[in-house]
Amino acid sequence: MSQILPSLERYHRPASLDEALRILHEGGASVMVLAGGVSLGMVPRRAVRGVVSIERLGLDAVEREGGTLRIGAGVTLGHLERMLAGDSPVERLLMVTVRRTATTPLRNLITAGGVIAGVGPWSDLPVALLALGADIVLNGTTVISIERFLADGPRSIAGAIISEIRMSVDGVKGGAFIKLGRNETDLAMASASVVVFDDGVQPRVRVAIGGLVSRPLRIEAVEESLTRGVIDRGALSELLGSLVTPRHDPRAEAVYRLDLAGTCVMDCFETATREASA
Ligand SMILES: Cc1cc2nc3c(=O)[nH]c(=O)nc-3n(C[C@H](O)[C@H](O)[C@H](O)COP(=O)(O)OP(=O)(O)OC[C@H]3O[C@@H](n4cnc5c(N)ncnc54)[C@H](O)[C@@H]3O)c2cc1C
Structure with a gap:
């Protein structure tokens, strides 16, 4: 803990949300919420002097x-x-x-x-x-x-x-998530999720992608093209490329990420549509 939170002075385990919020309010930026603590292995927090554990807040149902x-x-x-x-x-x-x-x-x-x-x-x-x-x-x-x-x-x-x-959960007829990493448990190079909704009037899809930019993104232009059935795999990666500028790092180049994302979206769409029509 001393390496990860070198300035830590106080560990709070409040038993109510009100108490937790009070501690956070009083501590300002020097106090952080602590849940599983797994992110501490990725991002050391040198300025953190206090943590507020959510363990006893009853947020576990x-x-x-x-x-x-x-x-x-x-x-x-x-x-x-x-x-x-x-x-x-x-x-x-x-x-x-x-x-x-x-x-x-x-x-x-x-x-x-x-x-x-x-x-x-x-x-x-x-x-x-x-x-x-x-x-x-x-x-x-x-x-x-x-x-x-x-x-x-x-x-x-x-x-x-x-x-x-x-x-x-109402109106959700099918859904899929696909993640591509260097191996089964690695972080995503690209990922996607597609959900098919049908409220009895008109089916629609929502599309989200991950891995390409700093946070997951909803891609509405792709939703429209998929719903109208006017897009294939190649065109999808091209359309994604016109909408986002993917990052590149040692895991994957930007162009490769785009290709992977296009494949993830198309495969998700096929799986979600199949589930919706089963
Ligand atoms: C080795 C390794 C592998 C990983 N693999 C994956 C992976 O495959 N897929 C993936 O999605 N992620 C992966 N992660 C990332 C992991 O999901 C994130 O670090 C996540 O934030 C950890 O959640 P936690 O509950 O441990 O949160 P913490 O580490 O306790 O907190 C994370 C951040 O969220 C804040 N926080 C936590 N809970 C709350 C809350 N209830 N309200 C407000 N703020 C809150 C904290 O203050 C902190 O800033 C991996 C991480 C590691 C170290």
């Missing part, structure tokens, strides 16, 4: 209420994987996504809220949540779409605690 699935921000991905049922397209999509995230030991630490608040180009679950049109709940009360959160970035929620992730 997975509930189905009417047509809504609610996931507590403190639920680990390992627990989530065990709680998800295979009989709904939404839960099947989340299960596939969680199983493609990191390794089993890490999934037993990484929390649903932590993977959102600590979002980066590598993030998997936020890609599927974006395609699903999920919302996040801040401080137990304020609901914002994950789409807005991802557009604004984690700094936009500084001082807040993500308490829950919720999404509608």
